[in-house]
Amino acid sequence: MRILGGIEAGGTKFVCATGTGPDDIHAEIRFPTTTPQETIGKAIAFFEEESRRNSLAAIGIASFGPVDPNPASPTFGYITTTPKPGWANVDLAGPIGQALAVPVGFDTDVNGAALGEGRWGAAQGLDTFLYLTIGTGVGGGGKVRGQLMHGLLHPEMGHMRLPHDWQADPFEGICPFHGDCLEGMAAGPAIRARWGQPAETLPPDHPAWQLEAHYLALALSNLVLTISPQRIILGGGVMSEPRIFSAVRFQVLELLNGYVQSPAILQHIDDYIVPPGLGNRAGVLGAFALAETATYD
Numbered sequence: 001m002r003i004l005g006g007i008e009a010g011g012t013k014f015v016c017a018t019g020t021g022p023d024d025i026h027a028e029i030r031f032p033t034t035t036p037q038e039t040i041g042k043a044i045a046f047f048e049e050e051s052r053r054n055s056l057a058a059i060g061i062a063s064f065g066p067v068d069p070n071p072a073s074p075t076f077g078y079i080t081t082t083p084k085p086g087w088a089n090v091d092l093a094g095p096i097g098q099a100l101a102v103p104v105g106f107d108t109d110v111n112g113a114a115l116g117e118g119r120w121g122a123a124q125g126l127d128t129f130l131y132l133t134i135g136t137g138v139g140g141g142g143k144v145r146g147q148l149m150h151g152l153l154h155p156e157m158g159h160m161r162l163p164h165d166w167q168a169d170p171f172e173g174i175c176p177f178h179g180d181c182l183e184g185m186a187a188g189p190a191i192r193a194r195w196g197q198p199a200e201t202l203p204p205d206h207p208a209w210q211l212e213a214h215y216l217a218l219a220l221s222n223l224v225l226t227i228s229p230q231r232i233i234l235g236g237g238v239m240s241e242p243r244i245f246s247a248v249r250f251q252v253l254e255l256l257n258g259y260v261q262s263p264a265i266l267q268h269i270d271d272y273i274v275p276p277g278l279g280n281r282a283g284v285l286g287a288f289a290l291a292e293t294a295t296y297d
């Protein structure tokens with residue numbers, strides 16, 4: 001059995017693990033994201049220690065971004081224009097691959113999670129699907145006809161612009177680039193800024209949740225119309241309030257208004273907009289799945 005390494009590289013914490021899949025994780029550590037040098041050094045030290053027991057076939061890195069996921073580019077494996085202090089234009093994949101002498105699979109955190117959900121989770125058997133995370137930020141990735149979504153760079157679904165009724169919601173948004181884009185209105189820090197308390201402390205009947213479902217449903221209906229996914233998986237900390245799923249589904253049906261004539265939406269929306277099958281392990285298991293792709297090269 002090939003042992004894989006996976007890194008879920010988040011803006012606030014890194015999770016590193018070794019194993020072969022969801023039922024076989026050998027070791028795991030998590031630590032806060034500090035400076036690139038210290039954080040990458042800790043990841044390398046963990047895998048060096050683990051490789052003394054079992055050699056690793058490859059490492060997958062599912063990273064916060066924006067990133068350069070193009071293997072033909074001189075900055076492949078870099079975090080590029082992130083506003084996170086100290087992390088802009090940082091080579092993440094290079095030092096890890098060199099220190100451990102293994103192939104590295106590298107992509108966005110959401111493309112990684114999508115790959116993992118397709119391999120082991122809620123998107124098994126599908127070839128066109130999306131994975132969105134709604135947490136500290138909002139990001140989206142996925143597969144189209146069996147291929148992870150890349151193009152000019154990679155999708156940035158979290159920054160799509162949405163209709164904003166300033167009378168109903170005078171909040172100006174928190175995205176440093178766009179103000180009231182999807183992330184600016186619906187990420188965890190936007191909820192905290194708008195209501196003065198974090199999402200996890202808001203009661204289930206608080207009006208925050210209907211408004212949150214409103215912005216998510218606007219974004220999802222745009223994505224249904226542009227990408228035609230066979231399923232949409234919603235993860236991230238904000239989605240751990242279970243009742244938000246039914247509100248999002250209801251509002252997506254209202255917004256589409258019967259136009260997309262598929263039983264998947266009209267009759268089975270509970271199986272169309274779903275939580276991750278891998279739960280809060282979607283990130284690190286997505287990194288395993290990225291490691292697997294690196295072993296095919």
Ligand code: ZN
Nearest residue numbers: 159175178181
């Ligand atoms: Zn934005």
